[in-house]
Amino acid sequence: MKGKHFINGQWIESGDGVIDVYNPANGELVGTVPNGGEEEATRAIEAAAAAFPEWSAKTVYERAEILMKWHDLLLEHKEDLGKTLTTEMGKPLKEAIGEIQYSASFISWFAEEAKRSYGRLVPASAPDKRIQVLKQPVGVVVSITPWNFPAAMIARKMAPALAAGCTFVSKPAEQTPLTAVRLFELAEEAGVPKGVINLVTGDAKGIGGVFTSHPSVRKLTFTGSTEVGKILMKQGADRMLNLSLELGGQAPMIVLDDADIDKAVEGVVASKFRNAGQTCVCGNRIFVQRSILETFTEKLKEATTKLKVGNGLTEDVNIGPLIDKDGYEKVQRHVNDAVEKGATVLTGGEGQVNGDAYFFQPTVLANANTDMLVMNEETFGPVAPIMVFDEDHEAVRLANDTRFGLAAYFFTENLSRGNAIMEGLDYGIIGWNDGAPSVAQAPFGGMKESGLGREGGVEGLEAFLETKYVSIKM
Template identity: 75%
Template sequence: MKGMHYIDGKWLDSGDKLIDVMNPATGERVGTVPNGGKEEAKAAIDAAAKAFSSWSKKTVYERSELLMKWHDLLLEHKEEVAVILTKEMGKPLHEAIGEIEYSASFISWFAEEAKRLYGRTIPASHEDKRIQVNKQPVGVVVSITPWNFPAAMMARKMAPALAVGCTFVAKPAKNTPLTAVRMYELAEEAGFPKGVINLVTGSAREIGAAFTSHPDVRKLTFTGSTEIGKELMKQCADNMLNLSLELGGHAPIIILDDANLDLAVQGVMASKFRNAGQTCVCGNRIYVHRAIVDAFSTKLKEAVAKLKVGNGLDKDVMIGPLIDKEGYEKVDEHVQDAVEKGAEILIGGSGNTDNDAYFYQPTVLLNANHDMLVMKEETFGPVAPIMVFDEDDEAIRYANNTRFGLAAYLFTDSMSRGTAISEGLDFGIVGWNDGSPSSAQAPFGGMKESGIGREGGMEGLEAFVETKYISMKVR
């Protein structure tokens, strides 16, 4: 598949400057995209700025209608788009189809929710005054999205921005740009006016610098590492850009002694091993009450043993490849470090790197401790380390002992203990007996160094508007 830039309603290339898109399951090339930079980014922003005036003046019903056409086309072509996603990212096809459906849910949610973006009238302190509060689109929005959820992250940012009247410029990850290209083709088919949506591929550094320095850009939305998020935040300071940052995570899972073990194992499998552990909300540290650690670890090992590793397009595969050599080496380093420091491998613990493809066996480690890298850093791989605890307060303290605060999970059948722990966790998202808490209608985002702002829910809509206060003196 040959991808191109989409700027001001036209598909454009960058001559012979191309980026190869590789299948991480086979090491084979699956397509190319242009290796663009600051010039393409500037052209896309200029187009978005020009289109903003007319797009922002359309009624919310007109914008909603176009979004729903895009939504319908995306679902109509979901298997096709999912195959593209699996080829360039590696996740199993059933997960890729699920991601396309998840992406579409954001489009439909925001298409409807934007109709309820209300202002308000405030009682004035003088009889000859009236006070109104209005909501208006922030302006041109630029986005930088990650490789692990190339469809969902695009939709979660793009849909609310378009719904409230912003225009949009997207820069997808270099590993997985083809999914975004196909989504833009479907958006073009839906009928979005030229300049309203724009797509550029290429150098992250050049395009990012153009995004943060262009005077017509009013908001940057980014999902990625905390380190890159901090760099972008510094770059945005000169123009005081509005920011939404969804950054790194290091999610704890707490399993109390009164938990339903089958439900807990099910939740851990959903959180830990989806997308081969390459998710920002992935459970990275599992704290299990001493009284049930043997029973839980046995059940988890049995469940993990059933996971089939391989090419995401093959039948019954549940664990695809890691995205690249660097990702593989980090996972292996974490496992070897844990073993050196006393962890016991219950299952897994190794991988293979044939034909420039990087697969790691789903792994469960027992007797983990906080000296291990896997308990201190985000692994981004299919490794589940188990550490015991004795008291609820101890589990909360362990869970909060991180600079990240994106997602956390707990499993208990006690309303009292569950309420106390969920309220004590310093994380933006808490799954209580739920390993898959994300949904379009709920706010997604983190505390501490896991980001700024929220995506999804009403909060995800508010992220793309300005609040204007109008004081009127009347006779």
């Protein structure tokens, strides 16, 4: 597949050569996109700025109609989109198709939610005054998205931006730009007007620099590492750039002694091993109460050994490849470090390298402790370390002992204990007996160094709206 930039309604090729896109399951070349930079980013922003007045002036019903056409096209082409996604990213095809459906859910949600972006009238302090509060679109929005969810992260940002009346420029990850190209092709087919959406592929540093410095940009939305998020904050500080940042995680999973153990195992597997553990909200540290440690550990081991590793296009595969050599080496380093510091490998623990393809067996580690890298850094791989605890307050303390605060999970059938745990956890997303809590209608985002702002839900639309207060003297 040969991708192109999409700027001002035109598919173009320009930049410093091309970026090759490889299938992480076998190392095969699957496509190319232009290696654009500052010039392409500038052109895209200027196109979005020129299109903003007309797009923002459309009624919300007109914008919603176009969004729903885009939604329908995604679902109509979900199998083909899923294959493109799996081919460039590696996740199992069933998961990839699920991601396309998840992406479409954001589009339909925000197409409807935009119709409820109400302003309000406020009682005035004098009889000859009227106070009005308006909600208006922010303006030109730029977006930088990661490789692990190449469809969902674009839809979760672009849908509310368009629904609010903003225009949009997208920069997808270099590893997975082909899915983005297909999404934009379908958006064009749905009738999004010229210049309203723009796609630029290429050099992250050059494009990111323009995104944070161009005077027409009113908002940047980014999903990725905390380290890069901090760089973008610094770059945008001089302009007081409006930012939404969904950053790294270090998700704890707490299993209390009154949990339904089968339900807990199911939840841990769903969270930990989804996308080969390459998600920002996957469980990274598993804390199990002592009295159920042996039973839970044995059942998790049993469930994990049933997971099959391989090419995501193979029907019965549960775990695809890691994205690249760096990701593989980090996972192996975490496992080796854990073993050196006393962990026991109950299953997995080994990787397999086939040329430029990197796989890692789903792994369960017993006897984890807080000195291990796997308990302090985001592994981004299929490794489940288990650490024992005795008291509820100890589990909450261990869970909160991190600079991150994106997602956390716990398992208990006791309402009182659950409420205490839930209220004590310093995380933006909580899964109570639920290993997969993410949905379009709920706010997604973190605390502490896991980011700023929320995506999804009512809050996801608010992120692209400005509040204007008007005082009228009669």
